[in-house]
Structures are given as structure tokens and as C-alpha cells.
Amino acid sequence: MTVAARPLPATRSREQRRLTEPPIVRWTLIAVAIGFLTLFLAIPLVAVFVEAFANGFGAYVSAIVEPDALAALRLTLLTAAIAVPANLLFGLCAGWAIARFQFRGKQLLISLIDLPFAVSPVISGLIFVLIAGRQGLIGPWLSEHGIRIVFDVPGVVLASVFVSLPFIAREVIPIMEAGGADEEEAARLLGAGGLQTFFRVTLPNIKWGVFYGVILCTARVIGEFGAVSVVSGRIRGLTNTLPLHVEILYNEYRFQAAFAVASILTCLALVTLIVKTVAERHLR
């Protein structure tokens, strides 16, 4: 998990400067960092947009407004609209429980929250297929009752919830632990009820952390490929999310259209990055 570094004090006296590395070392390190970033981040980023507009603006727009692309965008947004609130609720509950209560199995819960980070997304998707697929554990029961999970929208949503589960909880837990329970206890002693305490005292203190977690969670849900690709079945216009749609277009040699759709994801990523930076500034 990234933790924003506290900016160093800006005072740089002559003595301090003398303590740093010689110029050659400094410039080499900076050059390596910038070179690496250019090679692996900046060039691909620019390439996405160059390729997207390779056949002109008209082709770009038509690739995006194509019904299958719009359906993929809709499904991606729908998935995010379900998965993020679900994980927000879970993250707040888990964060509260872990930071405020002592209970048996607390360490296990903390480890379990990290599980989606540790498991390969493809395996995560596979788990859902093995459980709810036609030959799966509860598959026969589900099909008897006419419930479709795998190769349908519910499967996409479930897989997305699974892979993005740790983000909000991971942000909330350390902030709540660091803040301590004093303010909440003070609120209770002053006569505040549970909800009043949460909305007037707890939430204002953790809001930037929650916001940060929501941003990361959203980014992950929108960009998720591996888990979703296993459970979705890639039915065009039905169970395709944006990342899957990009792959299909690419496999059909429609490079310009693939990059045009990819540019939407890239833009979402850039917006996320900006919002994240703002949130981080308020957080620390």
C-alpha cells in the first residue's frame, strides 16, 4: 500500500547541502528515475492517445459510440456503482470492528482482508466459476432456481467486489487505530447516540482516508481484467466490461478502436490520479 511521504522541511542550509551526495550521483539517480518513468509510463501513455486518434477524430468518436463499446462502458460503471458502495460499507464495518473491539479471530480477519491482494485475480475469478458455475458447488441449485451468476452480470460484479475488497478497509483501519477511541468516548459521554457519534465525530476524522480508499477501489474495479475475464464469458453487449472490450477489439485487429476505448480507461486513471493526490494532501 502506498503511503504518502511527509514533505521534508524546506530549509536547506549550506551545511545540509554539503551532507548530500556529490552532484554526479544526484544527477545519475534523477536521470535513471526519469528515464525509467519515460520509458515505461510516459511513452505508453502518449502511445494510447496517438493510436486512438490515428484515423482522425471521427474514427475515435465512432469507436466509442459503437453500441458494444457503450454497453461495456455501462456495465463497467454499473459494476463500480455496486462494488464500491458494497466495499465502502464492508470497509467501514471491518475498520470499526478491528480498530475498536478486541475479539477472537481479529488477526485472522486482518489477514483475510488482504487475501484478494495475495491471490492472482485469475484464480479469484476461477473460484467463482468453481462455486457457482454449471459444474460448480452450488451451480446445479442455482440453475434450478433460475439464478445465473457465472457468465452473467452478477458474476462480473461479485468478482469485482472480491478483488477490490481490501482497498477501503486497508485505508480506514490504520487511521482509526491512530486516532484512538477518545473522541468517540467523549461524544458518548456528552450524550451522543451511535449514529450521531459516527456522523459527527468518526466520519469527519476519517473522511479523507475513506475517500482515498474509495478512489483506489474504484480504479481497481474499473480496470480489473483477470478475475472478470474468467467469470464474464465475454458476451458482447452483455457481459463485457471496458478492459475486456479493449482486448476483444485488439484481437480482431481493430487497433485504432481498441486504443480509443483504452483511452477512456486511461482518462479515468488520470482523473483518479489527480483526485488521489488531492486526497493524499488532506490525509497527511
Next chain:
Amino acid sequence: MSIEVRHLVKSFGNFTALRDVSLTVPAGQLLALLGPSGSGKTTLLRVIAGLETPDSGTVLFDGDDATRRSARDRRVGFVFQHYALFRHMTVFENVAFGLRVRPRRERPSEAEIRRRVHELLELVQLEYLGDRYPSQLSGGQRQRVALARALAVEPRVLLLDEPFGALDARVRQELRRWLRRLHEQIQVTSIFVTHDQEEALELADRVVVMNEGRIEQDGTPETVVEHPATPFVMTFIGTVNVFHGRVQNGKAHLGPLAIDYPEHPSDEARQAVGYARPHELELSRFDVGEGLWATVRHVRPAGALVRIELEDPDGGPIHVELGRDRYEQLRIANGERVYVRPSNLRLFAAG
């Protein structure tokens, strides 16, 4: 309102914080819970506030059982050690919080809230800081905001956890006097927790000394200082010199000192410890028969007193306080040998 606790027991895992604690605090009293960290004093305070549930025992407010009542319903004013001010609210909103969260029917009007908050800020002499945030205040100011916030709900009891612990010495002195005056003004039953004996003795009507989850002594500041009930209280309050030895046949033998001890007339020897305050030791240049000698290591004049540090033959320190007159009579210097005789010695024989 009076507070009574009966037979409180509370443990956290393997650690027992309270072992059968009973205490009655009459209405209007200012009581200090004094003890080292881990003595259970803060736990006792939190049980009274309703922030902890005791494993057994009862808490009574004015004779009514409040043990199962939630913290929210106890109408207890609580000042946290680190104040626990709401970081994202101004001073004004912090103080107003207790009024704003009341159910609509009981909530005062906005104008009434303003009036009350200003009144309280005036009481704690911070009326000009209402718009500031807690992070913009000094420690002493935060402490007073915390107090104003606690008083806003018109508590029946005021509980303070190490109220001056996080402040520097000068501010602490000032706030102590101020709190004493405030208590005289508002007369609400108050309990404060402290590990600082000076604070407890100066501020409280009554001092309860706690150690390892039990009450060691309960009395006025004078009693606790002049008549310590247990060796723990003796050593915890003030500087004290300790003399180890034994009692037998109505006599106590502590090194070369022999003192009458009629409480133990039997010929069975028992371990005993004698305690004497620095001002209860007399020095002379010549052996007057009891023969405990020591070497002068350090002489520190302190106003009307002179503090002298001695080293006994085994290398242990002995602290002595002499009046300046007596010191000038003696004219002792570092490295010289002096004879020590206690004018008052408290003896505790092993049970």
C-alpha cells in the same frame, strides 16, 4: 450528587486492574485518586463514567444503581488525559456539542446554545478563542476547552483523567489553583486521577491512594502525608529513607539502630522495615550511642532548608533535610563522617 462504588472487580485478559474496590464520595467533594501507572486508578474512573463495564460490583449515583446505565445516560462530565477535543470542530462547536446532540425536544434553541457556550467560555476565560480549532491552541487552553465542553451538559459528576499530566510545570501550577477555585464556584462532585502526589495533596479535599488494583489509604491530604497506612503509601508519597532489619522481643533492630517496638513482644524474629522522612533524621558529629554513621556526599541549600545526601557504610543513599540554623551549627562538609539518628521512625513488620 454522591458517588458510591461497591466491590468493583475488573480485569483485562490476565491483568487485574481493580480488585474489590469500594469507595463513597459525598456530594460536592473534590477527590484525588493517586497512584502509579497500572494501579487501576484510571480504570476506576472509567468504570464510574460508564466507559468500562466492571466484571462485578456496583456503581451507585445518589444511591441509584447506575452499573448498567450507558455512558450516554449517566450525565457525567469527563476530561480526558489528552483532552480528546473534536479536531475538526472549532472551540465553540466543541463546547456546543453536548447541547446539539440532544433529542430535538430537549435541545435548546440556537440562541440559547450561543448564550450557554459563551457563558462557559467566559468561565474558562477563553471567550475570545471560540473560532479557533483545537490544533491552534496551547495545552493549557485545550485543557480548559475540554473542561468547558464537559460542563456544558451540566454534569452531576465531574471526572478528570490526569488533568494536568500533559502540561508544563508553570501552566500546571496555574491551572491547579484555577481548578480549585472553579470547584468552589460550581460545587460539583469531582474525582481526578493523578500520579503526581503534589497535585493530589494541593488540590483535593480527600486523597485515595491506589496500588495494584486496591485502595491503600483513604484520607485527607494531611493524614496521608503524616500517617501513611502502609509501606507503599510511605514510599510513594514524598522522599523517604528505608532501613531494613528485624523485630524481636519488643525491639526493632535496624542495622546499629535499636528502637522499642512493643507491638511485637514475641521472641520470634520477623523482617521489618523502618521509614523516616528526610526531615525526621537528626545529624550529629559525635556518636551518641546508636551509632549509624554515614559520609556526606552532597549538600544543597534550598531556601530555609538544606538538603544533604549521605552515603551509609553499604553505599546506600540517605536523604536528610536540616533547618539552616542547625546546618550552620554543624558546619559539615563533603566527605566528612556524621552520625544519624531518626527522631521519628515508622516501622512495618512483615505479616
